Amino acid sequence: MANPTLLILPGDGIGPEVMDQVKRVIDWFGDKRGLAFDVEEDLVGGAAYDAHGTPLHDDTMKKALKADAVLLGAVGGPKYDNLDFSVKPERGLLRLRKEMDLYSNLRPAQCFDALADFSSLKKDVVAGLDIMIVRELTSGVYFGEPRGIFEEGNERVGINTQRYTEGEIDRVARSAFELARRRNNKVCSMEKANVMESGILWREVVQKVHDEDYPDVELSHMYADNGAMQLVRAPKQFDVILTDNLFGDILSDCAAMLTGSLGMLPSASLGAPNADGRPKALYEPVHGSAPDIAGQGKANPIACVLSFAMALRYSFDQGDEATRLEQAIEKVLADGARTADLMGPEGGTPISTVEMGDAILSAL
Amino acid sequence: MANPTLLILPGDGIGPEVMDQVKRVIDWFGDKRGLAFDVEEDLVGGAAYDAHGTPLHDDTMKKALKADAVLLGAVGGPKYDNLDFSVKPERGLLRLRKEMDLYSNLRPAQCFDALADFSSLKKDVVAGLDIMIVRELTSGVYFGEPRGIFEEGNERVGINTQRYTEGEIDRVARSAFELARRRNNKVCSMEKANVMESGILWREVVQKVHDEDYPDVELSHMYADNGAMQLVRAPKQFDVILTDNLFGDILSDCAAMLTGSLGMLPSASLGAPNADGRPKALYEPVHGSAPDIAGQGKANPIACVLSFAMALRYSFDQGDEATRLEQAIEKVLADGARTADLMGPEGGTPISTVEMGDAILSAL
Numbered sequence A, B: 001m002a003n004p005t006l007l008i009l010p011g012d013g014i015g016p017e018v019m020d021q022v023k024r025v026i027d028w029f030g031d032k033r034g035l036a037f038d039v040e041e042d043l044v045g046g047a048a049y050d051a052h053g054t055p056l057h058d059d060t061m062k063k064a065l066k067a068d069a070v071l072l073g074a075v076g077g078p079k080y081d082n083l084d085f086s087v088k089p090e091r092g093l094l095r096l097r098k099e100m101d102l103y104s105n106l107r108p109a110q111c112f113d114a115l116a117d118f119s120s121l122k123k124d125v126v127a128g129l130d131i132m133i134v135r136e137l138t139s140g141v142y143f144g145e146p147r148g149i150f151e152e153g154n155e156r157v158g159i160n161t162q163r164y165t166e167g168e169i170d171r172v173a174r175s176a177f178e179l180a181r182r183r184n185n186k187v188c189s190m191e192k193a194n195v196m197e198s199g200i201l202w203r204e205v206v207q208k209v210h211d212e213d214y215p216d217v218e219l220s221h222m223y224a225d226n227g228a229m230q231l232v233r234a235p236k237q238f239d240v241i242l243t244d245n246l247f248g249d250i251l252s253d254c255a256a257m258l259t260g261s262l263g264m265l266p267s268a269s270l271g272a273p274n275a276d277g278r279p280k281a282l283y284e285p286v287h288g289s290a291p292d293i294a295g296q297g298k299a300n301p302i303a304c305v306l307s308f309a310m311a312l313r314y315s316f317d318q319g320d321e322a323t324r325l326e327q328a329i330e331k332v333l334a335d336g337a338r339t340a341d342l343m344g345p346e347g348g349t350p351i352s353t354v355e356m357g358d359a360i361l362s363a364l
């Protein structure tokens, strides 16, 4: 049988540096665990723009659609800030999400024991935190039409459209309920049904999917503003949070920051399963391209490595191997290995990106 | 000269209880400081729906438009959850905002020294926190058309429209810059210009207003998701945050929760100044109607009292009297008076809503 294929898109900023460590980890699983992948690499974001004048070349798009999983580093940087909207690095990522139809974005916000002191929140509020945000990723105001800046009378008006069909809500709701069953069986769905009709439809469809097919999962609904408050006040009340594209963007970043260590958080973006049960999938760290430290060898590769662990679990049905990798990382942290972003109140000498890669490999 | 007029709309849940204490404070300023107001009272939200079948009667709307300032308690409650969207309690509030054209919503997130332990954040992260969110309140996705739930093929689609004109952005930006000049002279504007064209226009207009008329104010721009993170990570980096209606809803609640004491936070919603320089204005606490404790005499009236202090400052040019009231409240807190919501880790016996009113009056 042919090896499964991985498309690697390191992207911009610290993307390439952290991805280098992931490649070592991938090789390790091929050598030591008999999990060989056919790996291809390509450009995305500013790197693609520099080479081709577009943040995602059509050929790359085709490769992504064919690959069994895509691993992405990060996109964007100040160099590209003044580019036209249509060719900004972000458009490359958004095109991947849309054309791969990756409607379910899984963003764990997990607080690592060894790092509980890093949070700006009190330790007892976040220690042991383990929530999963399921964010709809292919629709809503990110993609709705009409959109643009138009002339109206003698001034301009900026317009975007929030738009959700029943089918779009239904499918992402299912993915949240499925996930909850494998976790603590609780879903809290967030919208602004008190203000937006799209939120009313969202609430109604989520409730219907629940009542018809997931009555065993505990479901609650919360307005998104209250959701932001509750995340800050008492995040451990949540298990799975289900929300739309824009609310998910903000709430998942808020949740991520609760853990205090953004350099630790992976994400998975999943589409519909294909014939062999494997979903279209893209994995990427939650952190961005961090242009301020790019090229200095200080970036923390863990979020990107953990994104590969998510790939093992969600794309390749290798939950045990994913756990092996996650445990290696916990060990590394427990042993005190710290990149610069993980320098806590206690101080210490940071290790480099490569040294963190070394540590992970030796823990494996 | 006639007394200035106040329209009081206690609303639902704990609204009436907390407003009762505000009325005592208003009387005190009339008796002791020669600041007499002509006070009228009316219904809003569920209370108005129960009486008239609408969450805001046209007569009330007229009174609000005529009043020099409106004080509102809170709207909403589970009793009204199943009402049609068009008559939900929230619609009453939204109609007031829209028809009074209250485009600039000021939401201070301030951490009171005596209460710094209440925050779920570490004390050093929030002690002394004093930021002001300026939220656009009359446009954006809250009011944009088209909106609704429509049939499309064989399914339904929920649609809302995010919409900002240059003029709408310009005027709220000005109010943020004006405020910043009276504070620490810094504005951070938040949107999603990397994803939404309305955000691009927002950023451009804010920058233009700055460059033309407020070059002395320090201006920065931030994506709203990063804004949520930064609020959690290091909120004291901000002075004034300027943002749109929907982002403002979420970010201001997030900011409010950083302080740990929602029962303490007031807000002001201001429109254009009229001939005598007084803006159309509505003042309300940030907390909601808290149906779970309504009618039990336990609610904290401070946020509502502080909303009246904002009225003194922003509507009646009585900054000194506002400060007098704010200082009385700080004294009450320093003396240890605590309603149930302010029972911290150290415990103690909570006082009632009325007792807190008593304490404020005697501190005055």
Ligand SMILES: CC(C)[C@H](C(=O)O)[C@@H](O)C(=O)O
Pocket: A090, A093, A094, A249, B194, B195, B225
């Ligand atoms: C880079 C940007 C387009 C993106 C988004 O807004 O979705 C990012 O913030 C994210 O959350 O993945």
Ligand SMILES: CC(C)[C@H](C(=O)O)[C@@H](O)C(=O)O
Pocket: A194, A195, A225, B090, B093, B094, B249
């Ligand atoms: C009650 C509701 C309509 C309102 C809003 O969404 O604006 C509230 O959350 C607020 O922030 O004042």
